[in-house]
Amino acid sequence: xxxxxxxxxxxxxxxxxxxxxxxxxxxxxxxxxxxxxxxxxxxxxxxxxxxxxxxxxxxxxxxxxxxxxxxxxxxxxxxxxxxxxxxxxxxxxxxxxx
Numbered sequence: 337x338x339x340x341x342x343x344x345x346x347x348x349x350x351x352x353x354x355x356x357x358x359x360x361x362x363x364x365x366x367x368x369x370x371x372x373x374x375x376x377x378x379x380x381x382x383x384x385x386x387x388x389x390x391x392x393x394x395x396x397x398x399x400x401x402x403x404x405x406x407x408x409x410x411x412x413x414x415x416x417x418x419x420x421x422x423x424x425x426x427x428x429x430x431x432x433x434x
Contacts, residue, residue: 337376337391341398345370358402359389 342358352370355362363385365373376382376391385391392398 337382337386338394339374339376340390340392342402343390354390356389358398358405361388361390363388363390 340356340358342356344355344357346353346355347370350367352365352367352373353362354365354370354373372380373385373390382391
């Protein structure tokens with residue numbers, strides 16, 4: 337197993353937020369958990385993190401999966417048009433009146 341190349345890690349006040357861009361999954365780890373997470377073999381939650389896309393098999397082609405999502409979200413009639421889904425929330429700070 338190896339860490340996904342689509343993981344983004346951000347440290348804030350001793351905790352780490354790790355977000356996977358390809359699967360749109362997120363975890364918050366304390367400092368010790370994060371250091372074990374970076375060493376894929378020694379983290380006790382590695383099976384769950386593998387299911388969530390944070391770890392991938394060594395021979396897995398993530399770029400091929402990313403290209404699949406790009407092609408799936410591209411309009412077949414107009415290759416310059418892409419479809420995106422925006423999830424709204426009542427906790428948004430845009431102050432929309434809904």
